[in-house]
Amino acid sequence: MTSATVTGAPPAARTYRAYSHSWWRRTLLTREVAIIALLVLVFGWASANVANFKSPLTIYFLSLDNAEIMLIALPMALVIITGEIDLSVASVVGLSSVTVGLLHQDAGLSIPLAGLIAILVGVVAGALNGFLIAYVGLPSLAVTIGTMAAYRGLAVGLLGTTAKTDFPLKWTDLSTQHIGSTRFPVIVLPILVLIAVFVWLLHFSTFGRGVFEIGLNDEAAHFSGVNVARTKFILFILTAAISAFAGIYITLRSGNARGDNATGDELKVIAAVLLGGVSIFGGRGALHGVIAGVLLIGVIQSAMRLQNETVNVINIVIGALLVLSVMSTSILAWLSKQRARRAGLGTLRRRQAVATSHPER
Amino acid sequence: MPESATGPVVLELREVAKSFGTVVALRSSSLTVRRGSIHALVGENGAGKSTLIKIVAGVYRRDAGDFRFLGDDVDFHSTAASKAAGIAVIYQEPTLFPDLSVTENIFMGRQPLGRGRRIDRAAMYAEAESLFRRLGVQIDPRRPARGLSIADQQIIEIAKAISLDASLLIMDEPTAALSGVEVERLFAVARSLRDEGRGLVFISHRFDEVFDLCDTVTVMRDGEYISTDPIADTSVDQIVARMVGREVAELFPKTPAPIGEPVLEVENLSSTGIFHDVSLTVRAGEIVGLAGLVGAGRSEIARAIFGVDAYDSGSVRMLGKEVPRRDVRAAIRAGVAFIPEDRRKQGLVVESSVARNVAAVIRNGLATSGVLTSAAENRASGPWAARLEVKTSALDMAAATMSGGNQQKVVIAKWLATEPKLLIIDEPTRGIDVGTKSEVHRLLSDLAGQGMAILMISSELPEVLGMADRVLVVCEGEITAEIAREDATPEKVMHAATRAARPNDIPPATTVEVSA
Numbered sequence: 052m053t054s055a056t057v058t059g060a061p062p063a064a065r066t067y068r069a070y071s072h073s074w075w076r077r078t079l080l081t082r083e084v085a086i087i088a089l090l091v092l093v094f095g096w097a098s099a100n101v102a103n104f105k106s107p108l109t110i111y112f113l114s115l116d117n118a119e120i121m122l123i124a125l126p127m128a129l130v131i132i133t134g135e136i137d138l139s140v141a142s143v144v145g146l147s148s149v150t151v152g153l154l155h156q157d158a159g160l161s162i163p164l165a166g167l168i169a170i171l172v173g174v175v176a177g178a179l180n181g182f183l184i185a186y187v188g189l190p191s192l193a194v195t196i197g198t199m200a201a202y203r204g205l206a207v208g209l210l211g212t213t214a215k216t217d218f219p220l221k222w223t224d225l226s227t228q229h230i231g232s233t234r235f236p237v238i239v240l241p242i243l244v245l246i247a248v249f250v251w252l253l254h255f256s257t258f259g260r261g262v263f264e265i266g267l268n269d270e271a272a273h274f275s276g277v278n279v280a281r282t283k284f285i286l287f288i289l290t291a292a293i294s295a296f297a298g299i300y301i302t303l304r305s306g307n308a309r310g311d312n313a314t315g316d317e318l319k320v321i322a323a324v325l326l327g328g329v330s331i332f333g334g335r336g337a338l339h340g341v342i343a344g345v346l347l348i349g350v351i352q353s354a355m356r357l358q359n360e361t362v363n364v365i366n367i368v369i370g371a372l373l374v375l376s377v378m379s380t381s382i383l384a385w386l387s388k389q390r391a392r393r394a395g396l397g398t399l400r401r402r403q404a405v406a407t408s409h410p411e412r
Numbered sequence: 413m414p415e416s417a418t419g420p421v422v423l424e425l426r427e428v429a430k431s432f433g434t435v436v437a438l439r440s441s442s443l444t445v446r447r448g449s450i451h452a453l454v455g456e457n458g459a460g461k462s463t464l465i466k467i468v469a470g471v472y473r474r475d476a477g478d479f480r481f482l483g484d485d486v487d488f489h490s491t492a493a494s495k496a497a498g499i500a501v502i503y504q505e506p507t508l509f510p511d512l513s514v515t516e517n518i519f520m521g522r523q524p525l526g527r528g529r530r531i532d533r534a535a536m537y538a539e540a541e542s543l544f545r546r547l548g549v550q551i552d553p554r555r556p557a558r559g560l561s562i563a564d565q566q567i568i569e570i571a572k573a574i575s576l577d578a579s580l581l582i583m584d585e586p587t588a589a590l591s592g593v594e595v596e597r598l599f600a601v602a603r604s605l606r607d608e609g610r611g612l613v614f615i616s617h618r619f620d621e622v623f624d625l626c627d628t629v630t631v632m633r634d635g636e637y638i639s640t641d642p643i644a645d646t647s648v649d650q651i652v653a654r655m656v657g658r659e660v661a662e663l664f665p666k667t668p669a670p671i672g673e674p675v676l677e678v679e680n681l682s683s684t685g686i687f688h689d690v691s692l693t694v695r696a697g698e699i700v701g702l703a704g705l706v707g708a709g710r711s712e713i714a715r716a717i718f719g720v721d722a723y724d725s726g727s728v729r730m731l732g733k734e735v736p737r738r739d740v741r742a743a744i745r746a747g748v749a750f751i752p753e754d755r756r757k758q759g760l761v762v763e764s765s766v767a768r769n770v771a772a773v774i775r776n777g778l779a780t781s782g783v784l785t786s787a788a789e790n791r792a793s794g795p796w797a798a799r800l801e802v803k804t805s806a807l808d809m810a811a812a813t814m815s816g817g818n819q820q821k822v823v824i825a826k827w828l829a830t831e832p833k834l835l836i837i838d839e840p841t842r843g844i845d846v847g848t849k850s851e852v853h854r855l856l857s858d859l860a861g862q863g864m865a866i867l868m869i870s871s872e873l874p875e876v877l878g879m880a881d882r883v884l885v886v887c888e889g890e891i892t893a894e895i896a897r898e899d900a901t902p903e904k905v906m907h908a909a910t911r912a913a914r915p916n917d918i919p920p921a922t923t924v925e926v927s928a
Contacts, residue, residue, distance in 0.1 A: 065798035069767070069790040071806035255783045257775050260768065268761045274720060274752055275772045275826070276740045334763060 082328035082380065083340030090347045097354035104357055107234040115227065115304065117349040118238040119144065119297035119313065121342070123320045124327075125249040126290040128341045131324055132253070133265045133283055134333025135184060135191035140294040140320060142202035143176050144313035147298025149206045152215030152308025162222045166299045173295025174288055176202055181287030185280040199317065207310030215308040226303040238300060245293070250338050258282065266333030322373050323348050330380075347372075419447035421483070422580050422611035423468065423499075428477030430463055437463045440477070442637040443630055445580065445611040450602060452622040452643070453615050455632035456655055456845035461615055464632070465582055469501045470494035482579065500573030504585045506565040510558035515540040517557050518572045543571040547601050561707075563594035570601060581605060582613040587621055588843065591706035591871075592906070599625050617843070618872070619648045631655055656846055666857045666879045672696030673731075675865035676748075676834045678717060681726035686712045687889035690726070694834060694865040699856065701880030702869040704909045709889035710869045711753055714836045717867075718750040719743040730834065744773060747833035751823050751840070753869070759823040760811050767793040767807035770826045796825040801851070817848030824855070835859065838869040853879060873902050885909050 070077060078084065097104045123140050130137050147169040154165035180198055184191045228237045253259040261282050264272035273279050302308045327344025329336030348369055355365045423445040430438040438460045445451045455461050466472045467479070470488030479486055481497060488494040508517045515536050516523075524539070526532030540553035549567050557565065566586055573581055583602070587595045602612055602625060614626055622629060623643060631638040631654045638654050676694040681687065687709040694700045702710045716723040722738040729735065730746040743750075752758035760769045767786070770793035771778060778788045790807050797807065800821040804814065811822055820840070827835065840856065841849040856879060860866050870876045876883055883900045885893040885908035893908035 065801065067766075067794050067797060067804065068806040069787075069794075070808045077808075251783065255785060257779060257784055260772070260775055260784065264761050264764065264772070267763045268757065270758050271761045273740065274750065274758045276744050278741070 081337075081340075082376075083337050083343065085379075086327055086340050086343040086347060086376070090343050090350065093347065093354070094350050097350065097357075101354045101357050104354055109353060109357075110234045111229070111236055113346075113349050113353050114239050115236050116353075117345055118236075118242060119301055119316065120319055120323055120349075121242055121345045122245065122297045122300075123290070123294050123316070124323050124341050124345050125245055125338070126286065126293050127320050128324050128327070128329050128336055128338060129249070129253055129259075129262055130191075130286050130290055131321070131329050131331065132262050132333055132336050133286060134269070135283060135286075136195065136321070136331075137180065137191065137287060137290050138195040138317050138321075139176070139180060139198040139202055140290060141313045141316035142199045142206065143173050143291045143294040144298040144301060144316065145206040145310050146176065146202045147173055147295035148302040148308045148312040149210045149215075149310050151299055151302050153209060156215045156217055156308075162219065162303075166296075169299055170292055170295045173291045173293075173298070176295075177288040177291025178284070180291065181284035184287060185283035203310070203314070210308070210310045216306055218303060218306050218308075223303050223306045226300060238304075241296075246338070246342065253338055262286070263334055266330075266335070319348070322369065326373050326376050328376075328380075331377075419449060419609065419611075421446050422481070423613075424478065424480040425464070425468070426478040426480075428464065428467060428474045428479060430467060430472060430475050437635055438467075438474075439635040440637060441632060441635065442640075443613075444640070445613055446628075447579075447609045447611055448606055449628055450606050450612040450614055450626045452626035452629040453613055453632065454617075454619075454622065454629060454651060454655060455638075456847065459632040459655070460635040461632055462584070463635075465501060465584060465613075465615070468494065468499060468580075468582065470499075495576065495578075498577065498579040499582070500569075500576065500578035500580070501582045501584065502566055502569045502573065502586055504588050505562060506569045508557040508560075508565055508568060511556060513554050513556055514551055514560075514568055515553040517568055518543070518553075518575060539575065540571070543575055546574070546604075547571060548604070549597065549601070561594070562589045563591075563598065566590075566598065567601065570605075574605070578610070580611045580613070582615075584615045585617065585843075586614075587616060587618065589706065591708075592909070593705070595621065617845075619651065622651075623648070652846060666699060666853070666881070667861060669697040669857075669861040669863075671698045671881065672863060675731060676717070676867065677729040677732075678713075679727050679729075681713065681716060681723055681728065683712070683716060683721070683723040685889075687716075687886075690886075690889075690891055692867075692884055692891065694867050696833075696863045696865050697860050698881045699860050699866040699868055699879050701876040701883040702867060702886060703871075703873070703876045703883050703905050704886035706871055708886045708909065710886045711838050712889075713886070714750065714838055714867065714869060715752075717743070718748055718836060720750070744830060747831075749827035749830055749832035749835045751820075751827055751835070751837040753838040753842070755816065755819050755823055760819060760826070762812040762819070763810055765808045765810060766797060766802065766804050766822055769793075769811050769822050770796050770829060772826055774829045792829070793825070796829045797822070799828070800825040800855075815845075817844040817852075820844055820848070820852065824852070828859075832864065834865045834867065836867045836869075839871060840868060841870075841872070841875065873905060876900075876905065877902065 103109070127137060127140065150169040150172050151162070151165045154160045154168055155162060160168070176198065180191075180195055183189045183194045225237060229235065230237055230239065253262060261272060261277040264275070264277055265279050265282060269279050298312065301312055323345040324341050325331060325344075326347065327336070327341035329341060351369060351372070352365055355368065421444055423443065425441065425443045427440045427442060428438055429436070429440060441460060441464050443451075443453065443464065453461055453464075463472065467474050470491045470493050473487065473489065481499070486497065488497070509520065512520070518540055519536050523531045524535045526535070537553050544551055544553065547567060547570065551560075551564055551567065557568070560568070570581070586598060590598065602614070606612055614622070616622055626643055628640060629643055629646060629651060630640045631651060633655060672695055674693045674695050678690060678692045681690040690713055692700065702713070704710050712721065715721045717728050719735070719738050719740045719742065727734060728737070730748060733746065735746045735748070736742045756762050761772070767790045771789040774792060775784060775789065778784055778792050780788070793807060797804070802821045802825060803818050811819055814822070837856070840852050844852065853875075856866055856868065868876070868879060877900050880900070881897050883895045883897075883905060884891050885895070885905055887909050893904070895904055895908075
């Protein structure tokens with residue numbers, strides 16, 4: 052089986068195929084594409100069957116309502132791919148909202164300055180998460196359950212049950228404005244920029260390769276020179292900073308700075324990320340799937356709302372969808388294992404035979 | 413040397429075949445194990461040993477052939493059925509419940525019940541104690557399994573097998589992770605089980621152990637039975653020749669190379685409780701062997717040099733320049749490569765592709781204006797995989813699908829791609845078949861010949877003695893001897909490695925100050 056050739060002489064020019072499957076099998080037969088297909092199907096079905104769904108307003112409100120989920124889902128996907136989780140994101144949204152409200156209304160700061168400080172508050176909150184998880188080595192689930200309560204408590208405590216509602220029209224209008232004469236709101240622009248940045252970061256940078264390796268095997272990543280702690284620290288800061296940005300957006304869009312803004316959104320974000328094919332165990336996932344996951348939930352929600360379904364029914368449908376999609380991975384894995392048992396081992400051995408039969412030097 | 417066995421037959425497999433789909437894993441395999449015998453089963457990786465064992469253990473069912481156990485034709489549908497019949501398999505790394513006590517692990521699933529169907533703990537502990545007395549080992553039956561050495565965990569698996577009154581024990585590479593003393597203890601236990609009239613099957617890649625322990629040896633190759641002989645009538649060369657189907661000329665062919673300037677200089681490196689005052693130098697073109705027992709601190713020294721772990725005092729210099737402590741990237745920049753002991757956990761990301769694994773360290777240099785593509789990784793990793801003759805059909809195949817030897821080639825390719833000046837390699841050929849083993853040895857020899865400095869940790873004495881220009885022996889975290897190639901004998905190395913047992917046999921080494 053083994054060729055005992057001498058490795059000392061200059062090696063034979065052996066080449067390898069880059070991929071074992073054709074490009075369409077690699078790109079189309081994936082979980083991500085399945086979610087995209089489902090999104091297209093649901094969108095097509097709703098356009099044909101749901102009254103008013105085809106109206107340009109649907110896309111407008113879809114973008115407006117799901118902007119913060121989309122924003123936070125991007126860094127959250129990376130956090131989950133490293134095998135960690137951040138449950139404190141919605142609390143950071145609330146904290147950021149209160150910060151903007153207080154600084155603008157009580158301290159008289161301008162919106163950009165108050166927003167900048169709110170993002171800095173987010174950075175500090177994320178740095179605390181990241182420090183405890185990456186450098187102290189505590190489990191992220193426990194740490195962020197703790198900071199979820201702490202940041203929310205801080206936010207509500209700062210403002211009590213009141214709300215700050217006095218924001219300049221210039222800014223509240225901007226948050227709901229259309230881009231030119233399109234049907235998209237302005238918030239789509241920063242989302243597109245961040246999507247580009249995160250696609251590069253996760254899929255086309257050395258940092259992203261490290262993110263996947265940490266999720267698959269952090270010890271081997273460490274042994275290859277990946278700075279595991281720093282990578283996680285950066286990701287928790289990024290997540291909280293973007294959550295803080297989402298908090299500013301929500302505040303301006305609703306004209307309402309409250310401590311309980313976005314309560315429960317952390318689970319919506321995580322649900323969308325998992326629906327998009329990211330493995331909760333880390334190591335697997337792609338951003339086109341995550342984006343489709345967010346949109347799919349959004350489309351189902353708005354279609355069902357137009358059908359006058361209640362929030363409870365919508366939640367049940369989305370919950371069932373999430374469970375089904377997570378199950379589908381297990382079912383697919385089980386199926387391919389069965390296939391491997393019957394024939395897969397065959398291909399493996401054949402491949403080995405092919406690999407071995409190259410001419411001996 | 414033990415007598416050849418003649419007792420009644422415990423296990424008899426005849427012309428057993430097993431296919432997975434179109435692939436034949438076992439063609440025609442036979443094995444006859446007798447009572448009161450320790451039977452060695454040897455063969456290269458992929459020879460079908462594991463498949464055969466899994467059929468006996470009830471993991472797989474055979475397609476054809478005879479399978480008789482204690483004289484009866486049997487056909488196990490599950491591992492539970494095979495266990496109930498009296499077959500116990502002890503794997504290389506036992507899986508115990510870490511938070512349960514040693515005793516609870518032994519009696520898992522069949523705890524003795526007292527009044528009111530409550531677990532009778534007193535009876536359980538008493539039984540465990542008597543088992544350990546019989547085995548002649550000292551393990552507290554009340555302690556949790558967490559933190560037990562692999563050797564002790566295996567003893568617990570053996571105790572479990574005895575308490576089930578297994579008449580056949582199969583040990584699958586049990587000594588791979590054990591030190592010399594632990595191997596001796598395991599062998600003593602195995603011999604006493606043999607003398608009780610049980611049949612034992614022993615799988616190992618280490619021939620000295622096979623010849624030390626076993627009375628009969630069966631060789632397998634490519635899923636087929638090759639031969640069974642009494643140990644007394646055969647030799648290592650003969651067995652190796654049968655395993656590979658050809659003569660292996662020389663297993664450890666280090667060729668002399670000109671030795672140059674110092675590349676790595678380690679001075680007075682200490683880490684509390686792990687190693688103490690370690691000084692060593694590795695020169696260009698030189699292979700320095702780091703020998704010693706498992707647990708002596710060899711891997712820990714290597715990890716500290718590479719920056720994976722911190723150290724308390726001392727210094728590491730590469731080509732005269734200080735390497736900062738606990739900084740893997742700095743060590744890599746300084747030209748250090750480290751191929752760790754545990755391939756699957758530390759060496760590579762097994763679920764990742766060959767290309768990504770090979771490019772894992774060099775990828776910073778592959779990005780063009782910050783953008784790293786799979787195409788660039790494939791281009792860069794292909795030639796290195798080819799140079800190591802990695803056997804894979806495509807670069808996107810996951811490393812998990814490959815054999816141990818092929819995985820080791822991927823790890824080596826990944827580090828050679830960094831064009832290192834110093835290669836630290838920890839157990840270069842553990843769990844690798846004979847053919848690949850000699851490929852790795854030739855490669856190390858060639859790399860030294862091209863002027864690379866190599867620090868090689870190995871628990872296999874023949875490997876150390878064959879490959880190293882100089883042998884440093886580590887014992888309890890200290891370097892206890894430095895032996896030149898011409899003077900290195902197994903006896904000298906073993907004495908230095910067990911310094912504590914025989915303090916007077918070894919002259920103190922020059923590089924070491926002996927602490928009390």
